[in-house]
Amino acid sequence: MPYEWKTRPDASTQVLCLRPHQSLPAKGFASFILVTFVLILIPVLPLLGTVLLWGLLPFMLAAVAAMYWALQRNHKARQIEEVFTLDHNTAHLSHLTARGEVKEWQCNRHWAVVTKYEKDGPVPHYVTLRGMGREVEIGTFLSEEERIALYDELNRSLMH
Secondary structure (H helix, E strand, O other): OOEEEEEOOOOOOEEEEEOOOOOOOHHHHHHHHHHHHHHHHHHHHHHOOOHHHHHHHHHHHHHHHHHHHHHHHHHHHOOOEEEEEEOOOEEEEEEEOOOOOEEEEEEEOOOOEEEEEOOOOOOOOEEEEEEOOEEEEOOOOOOHHHHHHHHHHHHHHHHO
């Protein structure tokens, strides 16, 4: 799962770390770009030594460069991290955006409310935390099943 509970040594503080699923590791990225380049070159082999090769080559290289750029941009967009910390008195959520900005929310643990919007949110089973006059989202990047499980786990942990 892209999220996991971590318990600190004092066992009075619970920490939940959430990250988007990373389906393409660095080796897979390099392999994909190489295979794409080789497959694009296969139709060009009969054109070796002709003027047509030089006419098509810039477009082929542009296609590989566009694929590289799109995958890099997607990778940077997935560099999100949410850390939910729960101790005896406080519920704290820290959200690190893809741009490196840190957004924080803090509330008295006993006033924190977990809400799940079945269909009214931007994604199905949209999970939020509410308290201190603010409502913040948590785990929007998770799959639908993971958000349902997260909602149940957050409710359970806040009740203890």
